[in-house]
Structure formats: C-alpha cells, structure tokens
Amino acid sequence: MRTVHFSGRLVGRQEETGRLAGLTAAARAGRGGALVLTGEPGTGKSALLDHARRTADGMRLVRACGSRFEKELPFAALHQLCLPMLGHLSELPAQHHDALRSAFGPAPGARDVSRVGPAVLDLLSRAARAQPLLCLIDDAHWLDSASSHVLAFLARRIAGEPVAMVFAARPAGAAGELTGLPGLSLSGLSDTDARMLLASLSHTAVDDQVRRRLVLEARGNPLALLEVPSAGGYAPLDTSSVPSPTERGHRSRIEALPADVRLLLTVASADPTGDAALLWAAARHLGIDAMASAAAATAAGLAEFATQVRFCHPLARSAAYRAAAPGERRRVHGALAAVTDPATDPDRRAWHRAQAASS
Ligand SMILES: Nc1ncnc2c1ncn2[C@@H]1O[C@H](COP(=O)(O)OP(=O)(O)O)[C@@H](O)[C@H]1O
Ligand SMILES: [Mg+2]
Known part of the structure; x- marks a missing residue:
C-alpha cells in the first residue's frame, strides 16, 4: 500500500491540541487528569497521541497499546505501561508489591483488579514524584478487560x-x-484543512476539480486523504501494486455486481474529475443502462451520483479501476475521450486518448 505517513506538523485539530496542552500543563502543575479521544480509523487519534508526546516538555512518557492478539491476556496492556516504572517496585509496601507480582509474574495468584488498581496507583504516583508522567494508551478498544x-x-x-x-x-x-x-470525539478535518493536507503531498499534482472530488470523497478522514495518491488524479492509476485491505474489501463488493454496474463504476473511476454529465455521456457511448446501473451502485453503498460522482471512499475508486480488465479500461478511456469536448478540455481528452492506447 502506498500510504504516505505524514510526519510533520498536524494540519488543523486546534481544539484537540489545545485540550491536550491544557491537560499536560495541569498535570505538570500537579493537577492530573485524563482524556479519551475517540474516532473512526484514520481520523488521527495516534497522530494526536504522537503530538502530545512531542509537546509534553519535561514529562516522562509511559505508554501502552491495546492489541487484538492480547485482548484475552489479563493485564497485558497494563504490563506494557508499568514496565519502565518497575524500578520503583521495591519501594512499595508488601501488599502492593505482591499484587503487582501476581498480576505480571508467572506465579499463579489472585489476579484481582481491586488489589492491582491501588498498587499501580501507588507505583504511578511514586514514579511521578521524580518527574510528571504522561501516559498514552493507544487502541484502547483492544485493551484486555483487566x-x-x-x-x-x-x-x-x-x-x-x-x-x-x-x-x-x-x-x-x-x-x-x-x-x-x-x-x-474526532470528526473529519474541515474542507480547508483537508485541502491543506492534500497540498502538503507534493507528489499529488492534481487540478482543482480533481482536488474538490478527492476532498469530497475522503470526508475529512486524514488517512483517506493520504491514501489518495494511490487512488489517482491525472496520473495513470497504478494497477500493479498490491492493494490495501480496505481496497480489497471494496473490490470484492464490486466484483459481486452485474457487468453493467461494474462497467459504469469503471467509467466513474477512470474520470478523475467526477463530473456526472461526462459519466452519463460516456455511459451512453458504451450502451450502458446508466440510470439502473447507478441505482444499483448506490444501493450497494459504493458511490453516489449527483452532479458530482462520489465514491464512498477514495480506495473504492481505485478498486473499481483495478477490478476491470485492461481491455475494458482502454474501452472506457476511449469512451471518455470521445465525449470530452476537444474545444474546452483538449488536455483531458488527450489524456484519455493516451490511456485508451496504453493502459
Ligand atoms: N491532522 C493531521 N494532519 C496531518 N496528518 C494527519 C492528521 N491526522 C492524521 N494524520 C495522518 O493520517 C494518518 C492516519 O492517522 P492515525 O493517527 O494513524 O489515525 P487513527 O489512529 O485514528 O487510526 C497518519 O498517517 C497520520 O499521520
Ligand atoms: Mg491509531
């Protein structure tokens, strides 16, 4: 997958970074607190944790990450969090010491949450006496229940x-x-921030209309925006690289559809502008029953057809393109070239013609 990992400054998210700054400043002043960030995959939760880590001057970082493979393992995540602090273990009173040994050690013992909680609190506050603590717990939906x-x-x-x-x-x-x-709770980036994130990816040379369509389909999800380069602008869509799991999921849904519906989606995917008028014209050119096929694609939740065609996700677009056989893609680009106005859009027409000859 050609996902680009954006490693620089966060785009937008002023409210969230403000809350994090307030939280860490208060903690440094001895007033501790917690914050739970929630959001769909790709909304930028880990990126915000990373931001907290980078900006929490003077704090000691301890972290844990939930794992779906360790979800059934009692205290697995807590162990990760406590590991760097276990140097303080010998300072603890016997009952806390024992509680932690039974939680983390191989020795069988009562893995009793009500005994372990106070023991970890003791450990944490001893460690924090030396230096304020920042505890980051990522993928908390996969934490083991203990x-x-x-x-x-x-x-x-x-x-x-x-x-x-x-x-x-x-x-x-x-x-x-x-x-x-x-x-x-994290929602999508605003359109302005989404456009800014897209612009920061220097390799996405896209024109305005294409950019509008990309922002629309990504719905402000930063991961979807970063995956956009593999979802195509006016660059040949890469049909050889290995598709991501997200894309494979879309592809199997597309492959289950009737031939006409798939062909309509191929046309939609091959036109980077998302201009519906062009799609209808190309569909007519190919002899597709466009209305019925569009209704079926909408019912499958893959795309919406208004004045702009909007795939449910940028990777649904690339999945539609890749699902088509090379000969079919050429036919589709040929149809798009045929219905693109040579007077107003000579560049686009030439591009489709080139794709019709080679893709
Ligand atoms: N506000 C942002 N500005 C720039 N890049 C971002 C932003 N939010 C997320 N990203 C990038 O988007 C991708 C997905 O974000 P991530 O934090 O992994 O999402 P989550 O943890 O919610 O699944 C990462 O590559 C991340 O660096
Ligand atoms: Mg994450």
Whole structure:
C-alpha cells in the first residue's frame, strides 16, 4: 500500500491540541487528569497521541497499546505501561508489591483488579514524584478487560497527581470502563484543512476539480486523504501494486455486481474529475443502462451520483479501476475521450486518448 505517513506538523485539530496542552500543563502543575479521544480509523487519534508526546516538555512518557492478539491476556496492556516504572517496585509496601507480582509474574495468584488498581496507583504516583508522567494508551478498544478496568480506576484517581492519561479508541469499541471519563470525539478535518493536507503531498499534482472530488470523497478522514495518491488524479492509476485491505474489501463488493454496474463504476473511476454529465455521456457511448446501473451502485453503498460522482471512499475508486480488465479500461478511456469536448478540455481528452492506447 502506498500510504504516505505524514510526519510533520498536524494540519488543523486546534481544539484537540489545545485540550491536550491544557491537560499536560495541569498535570505538570500537579493537577492530573485524563482524556479519551475517540474516532473512526484514520481520523488521527495516534497522530494526536504522537503530538502530545512531542509537546509534553519535561514529562516522562509511559505508554501502552491495546492489541487484538492480547485482548484475552489479563493485564497485558497494563504490563506494557508499568514496565519502565518497575524500578520503583521495591519501594512499595508488601501488599502492593505482591499484587503487582501476581498480576505480571508467572506465579499463579489472585489476579484481582481491586488489589492491582491501588498498587499501580501507588507505583504511578511514586514514579511521578521524580518527574510528571504522561501516559498514552493507544487502541484502547483492544485493551484486555483487566487492564482497562485498572486504567479507568487510575484515570479517576489522579486528580492530585502530576499525571496525565490520554486514551485513543474507536467509537464503537471504546471499553465500557472508559465511559464517563472526559472525552473528545474526532470528526473529519474541515474542507480547508483537508485541502491543506492534500497540498502538503507534493507528489499529488492534481487540478482543482480533481482536488474538490478527492476532498469530497475522503470526508475529512486524514488517512483517506493520504491514501489518495494511490487512488489517482491525472496520473495513470497504478494497477500493479498490491492493494490495501480496505481496497480489497471494496473490490470484492464490486466484483459481486452485474457487468453493467461494474462497467459504469469503471467509467466513474477512470474520470478523475467526477463530473456526472461526462459519466452519463460516456455511459451512453458504451450502451450502458446508466440510470439502473447507478441505482444499483448506490444501493450497494459504493458511490453516489449527483452532479458530482462520489465514491464512498477514495480506495473504492481505485478498486473499481483495478477490478476491470485492461481491455475494458482502454474501452472506457476511449469512451471518455470521445465525449470530452476537444474545444474546452483538449488536455483531458488527450489524456484519455493516451490511456485508451496504453493502459
Ligand atoms: N491532522 C493531521 N494532519 C496531518 N496528518 C494527519 C492528521 N491526522 C492524521 N494524520 C495522518 O493520517 C494518518 C492516519 O492517522 P492515525 O493517527 O494513524 O489515525 P487513527 O489512529 O485514528 O487510526 C497518519 O498517517 C497520520 O499521520
Ligand atoms: Mg491509531
């Protein structure tokens, strides 16, 4: 997958970074607190945690990440979080010491959340006495339940400690234990921010109309915007690289559709402008029953057809393109060239003609 990882400054997200700055500043002053960021995959939760890490001057970072493979393993995530602090273990009173040893150690013992919670709180506050702590817990929707119980317990008891805890989770999967903690739900980037993110990708040489269509289809999801280069502008769509799992999912839905519907989607995918008038003209040229096919593609949730054609995701567009056989793609570009006005859009027409000859 040609996903580009944006490693520079975050685009937009002023409210979120403001909340994070407030949280860490308060923690440094001894007023601890927690924040749960929720958002769909790709909305930028991990990017915000990373931002918190980079900007939390003077704080010691401890982190854990939920894992779907360790979801059934009691205290797996908590162990990750505590590992760098275990140097303080010998300072703990025997009962806390034992609770942690039984939670993390191989020795069988009561893995009792109500004993482990206070023990970890003790550990955390001892570590924080040396340096304020920033605890980042990513993919909290995959936390094992023992860890999420303890982490939620901690989050409710750090008000008097120099400790900030930030969780990131998917909306539906956020562990029930975290509900009730201060939360912030991430929606898509604004159109302006989405355009700015797209513009920061120097390799996407796209014209205005194409850019509008890309922003529309990505719905402000940063990951979808970053995946856009593989979803095509006026560059030949790459049909040889390995498709991402997202794209493969769209592709299997497309392949289950009747031939006419697939062909209509191929036409839509081959035209980077998303201009519906052009699509209808090309469909007529190819003898497709455009209205019925558009209705079927809409019903399948793959695309919407108004004055602009809008795929449900930029990668649905590339999936439609790749699902077609090379000869079919050539035929589709030929049809698009035939219906593109040579007087007003000579460049686009030439581009489609070139694709018709070679793609
Ligand atoms: N505000 C932003 N500005 C720039 N890039 C971003 C922004 N938000 C997310 N990204 C980038 O988008 C991609 C997906 O974000 P990520 O944080 O991994 O999403 P999530 O953790 O919510 O699934 C990453 O490559 C990330 O760097
Ligand atoms: Mg993430």
